[in-house]
Amino acid sequence: ASCFIAYGALHWACSMLAGTLVDRWGAHRILPFITLPLFLSLLSLALLDSQWSALLFMLLLGVAMGVTQPVVAALWAELYGTQSIGAVRSLTTSLMILSSASAPWLFGVLIDRGASDTDLFGGSALIVLLAGLLVLMAFPRSQTQPK
Numbered sequence: 001a002s003c004f005i006a007y008g009a010l011h012w013a014c015s016m017l018a019g020t021l022v023d024r025w026g027a028h029r030i031l032p033f034i035t036l037p038l039f040l041s042l043l044s045l046a047l048l049d050s051q052w053s054a055l056l057f058m059l060l061l062g063v064a065m066g067v068t069q070p071v072v073a074a075l076w077a078e079l080y081g082t083q084s085i086g087a088v089r090s091l092t093t094s095l096m097i098l099s100s101a102s103a104p105w106l107f108g109v110l111i112d113r114g115a116s117d118t119d120l121f122g123g124s125a126l127i128v129l130l131a132g133l134l135v136l137m138a139f140p141r142s143q144t145q146p147k
Contacts, residue, residue, distance in 0.1 A: 003058035010059055014066025027074035028139050034071050035132030038064035042125035046118050 021030055041060035044053055076088045107120060115123075 003055050006055060007058040007062040010062030011066040014063045015070055018067040018070040022070055022074045027071045027078050030067075030071050031075060031139055032132065032136040034064070034067050035128050035135065037061075037067065039125050039128045039132065042121050042128060046122035046125055 018030070037060045041057050041064060044056045044060060048056070072092075076085055076092075080088050110120060
């Protein structure tokens with residue numbers, strides 16, 4: 001439970017840092033890297049089995065959650081302009097609610113079929129890694145400002 005303090009502190013600090021980085025370089029240049037802390041946090045749950053792994057997970061998750069919100073919020077304005085921000089945010093929020101609602105069901109089915117915690121967290125880490133690679137292909141480094 002004390003790991004939540006570390007999570008909160010890093011969440012806040014990384015939000016402040018990400019906002020500064022977005023202002024300096026733009027969200028589209030930072031986006032390919034924001035999945036890395038989430039991938040590492042899930043991988044730590046899958047591979048490590050010690051008391052300090054909970055702290056490592058919460059620290060990495062705090063970084064991931066702190067960086068994600070400022071980058072994604074700025075990305076929509078960069079990609080679609082401020083005129084369409086309401087429509088884009090409503091669509092992404094709907095998709096987020098759908099995925100949040102379906103995840104417990106999916107994990108329950110997988111657990112009922114014999115999936116271990118290592119399987120669940122390792123599979124989730126793999127999905128995050130694949131998503132990060134897709135983002136990297138969609139936003140290559142040489143790309144200038146999106147249109």
